[in-house]
Amino acid sequence: MSRTQPAPGWLQPVTDYVPLTLFLIAYLTADILTATAVLIGATLLALILSYSVARKVPVLALLAAGVVAVFGGLTLFFEDDLFIKIKPTIVQILFAVVLYGSYLFGRPVLKLVLGTAFPLKEEAWRPLTIRFSVFFLIMAAANEVIWRTQSTDFWVAFDTIGQIVITFAFMMTQVPFLLRHQLEEGNGAETQDS
Numbered sequence: 001m002s003r004t005q006p007a008p009g010w011l012q013p014v015t016d017y018v019p020l021t022l023f024l025i026a027y028l029t030a031d032i033l034t035a036t037a038v039l040i041g042a043t044l045l046a047l048i049l050s051y052s053v054a055r056k057v058p059v060l061a062l063l064a065a066g067v068v069a070v071f072g073g074l075t076l077f078f079e080d081d082l083f084i085k086i087k088p089t090i091v092q093i094l095f096a097v098v099l100y101g102s103y104l105f106g107r108p109v110l111k112l113v114l115g116t117a118f119p120l121k122e123e124a125w126r127p128l129t130i131r132f133s134v135f136f137l138i139m140a141a142a143n144e145v146i147w148r149t150q151s152t153d154f155w156v157a158f159d160t161i162g163q164i165v166i167t168f169a170f171m172m173t174q175v176p177f178l179l180r181h182q183l184e185e186g187n188g189a190e191t192q193d194s
Helices: 011-029 032-054 059-078 082-104 109-114 122-149 152-180
Strands: none
Touching (some): 011 032, 032 082, 082 152
């Protein structure tokens, strides 16, 4: 078995969305503190699953888990939901900074994350990285507006269902760009205008 074999397609959706789903269920059946404890535990289990299946943990998932642990821990310690509500803002900003910063330093994380599934021409990674970075900054701003102006019920719905739907919609808007800039089969690392 090759060490560079890509992770199975089901792994990332499971590790990304199952903790959020469990957070939502715990919130609906208990309260925000219980949901926060469930989120911390589910995120840790997701990291363990990721490592046990793929023998690696993606850097963005590790960053997100760290923020969940810190801000979730503060929420539980102080019994104050402010910390868990600002957690998505911090995660989204970190994602934007890591993505764009990694591109500037010549090691684009987005290419490492998407490059196997979507082999693109080299010149496509810069605009795609900028698009994802801007998207994450917009999501951070949206989280700030929503937790400051809406009820906790509304914020939980946005943080779970809303973010998943918005992220999926954003990804769908990028499909034409990905198709336009994909490498043709047999070209390997070569770029070729069509």
